[in-house]
Amino acid sequence: MPGRPRVCLGENMSADGCLPVSRLVTDVDAGLSDGGPLARPPLRASASCVDVVMADPAVEVVVTRLDVGPDIVRASAALLSDAERQRASRFRFDREHRRFVVARARLRQLLGARLDVRPDAVELVYGKRGKPALAGRFADSGLRFNLSHCDDVALYAFSYGREIGVDIEAVRMVPDADVIAAHMFSRGENEVYRTLDPRDKPLGFFNCWTRKEAFIKALGDGLYYPLDRFDVSLAPSEPARILRVENTTGDQCGWTLHRCWPGPGLIGAIVVQQVACESASPVGSARIIGDSLAPWLSSGHDT
Numbered sequence: 352m353p354g355r356p357r358v359c360l361g362e363n364m365s366a367d368g369c370l371p372v373s374r375l376v377t378d379v380d381a382g383l384s385d386g387g388p389l390a391r392p393p394l395r396a397s398a399s400c401v402d403v404v405m406a407d408p409a410v411e412v413v414v415t416r417l418d419v420g421p422d423i424v425r426a427s428a429a430l431l432s433d434a435e436r437q438r439a440s441r442f443r444f445d446r447e448h449r450r451f452v453v454a455r456a457r458l459r460q461l462l463g464a465r466l467d468v469r470p471d472a473v474e475l476v477y478g479k480r481g482k483p484a485l486a487g488r489f490a491d492s493g494l495r496f497n498l499s500h501c502d503d504v505a506l507y508a509f510s511y512g513r514e515i516g517v518d519i520e521a522v523r524m525v526p527d528a529d530v531i532a533a534h535m536f537s538r539g540e541n542e543v544y545r546t547l548d549p550r551d552k553p554l555g556f557f558n559c560w561t562r563k564e565a566f567i568k569a570l571g572d573g574l575y576y577p578l579d580r581f582d583v584s585l586a587p588s589e590p591a592r593i594l595r596v597e598n599t600t601g602d603q604c605g606w607t608l609h610r611c612w613p614g615p616g617l618i619g620a621i622v623v624q625q626v627a628c629e630s631a632s633p634v635g636s637a638r639i640i641g642d643s644l645a646p647w648l649s650s651g652h653d654t
């Protein structure tokens with residue numbers, strides 16, 4: 352059984368190497384949903400805390416802000432491996448450097464909490480298309496994860512024994528959206544996209560984009576997996592679904608798609624592998640991530 356997640360609140364690094372997460376936005380129990388109309392309120396949100404509906408109890412979702420001060424960036428860098436620090440040093444812009452360092456440190460912290468080890472002890476390997484996974488003795492835990500960033504927000508998802516992929520995007524007007532849709536979406540997706548009311552197009556576009564991205568990230572193939580080989584739902588009025596994977600219908604394809612609202616103006620998608628025996632997962636029910644946050648979430652405070 353994995354250790355309970357530990358989340359620290361405060362300005363300084365704690366003794367166990369846990370980063371302060373005063374800007375943490377999180378959690379399971381409110382914004383992850385299989386469907387529902389756009390009219391659904393996009394989370395109770397504030398600068399520091401968001402709660403997320405979790406429709407799939409086998410998945411944990413954490414959303415973290417990456418715009419932290421220099422002290423936290425320094426503390427974060429201390430948790431990285433040498434290879435990660437080298438990678439960080441190659442970012443030309445401070446902002447990109449900070450985002451990578453903080454996101455990777457937070458990943459290590461979240462994994463360490465679930466594995467009951469220090470964040471800097473977590474070992475990672477990469478699949479042939481770059482998907483990170485646990486290495487060495489940690490691989491046997493069955494813990495799977497994936498992450499995505501959009502500007503200063505990072506979305507993490509965790510599951511046991513199931514591959515998982517996530518994507519987060521800011522919903523916005525994209526000048527070439529129709530052209531991009533014609534090239535990147537499958538024929539069926541593009542047909543649906545073209546029939547959308549113009550007001551629904553930005554959300555329809557990013558519904559499709561995040562769902563496709565989450566699926567190819569769950570597979571670990573990234574863009575090596577042909578994007579026309581599968582269809583996802585995208586109309587804002589429709590539930591989030593994988594509709595087809597090659598010649599298999601979505602309900603038989605072995606993957607489940609969820610959407611989530613990680614914060615104002617943001618949309619996320621999570622694709623998780625189905626398992627034959629659901630009870631095989633040690634994650635049995637929806638959980639609040641971070642004991643320190645639980646009172647806020649359950650009492651409905653915006654802080």
Ligand SMILES: CC(C)(COP(=O)(O)OP(=O)(O)OC[C@H]1O[C@@H](n2cnc3c(N)ncnc32)[C@H](O)[C@@H]1OP(=O)(O)O)[C@@H](O)C(=O)NCCC(=O)NCCS
Pocket residue numbers: 451454480481482483497498499500501516517518519535536559560561563564567568569570571572573574578
């Ligand atoms: C690399 C890729 C996996 C995601 O890239 P992205 O959208 O720029 O970035 P995201 O923030 O969503 O995800 C990046 C994270 O995914 C993880 N990742 C990298 N390669 C991955 C892979 N093959 N599979 C799954 N996860 C991967 C990493 O953790 C990475 O973050 P890190 O390097 O800081 O650890 C790949 O799918 C890609 O290049 N996508 C381009 C976007 C696109 O054209 N999408 C089409 C949708 S219609």
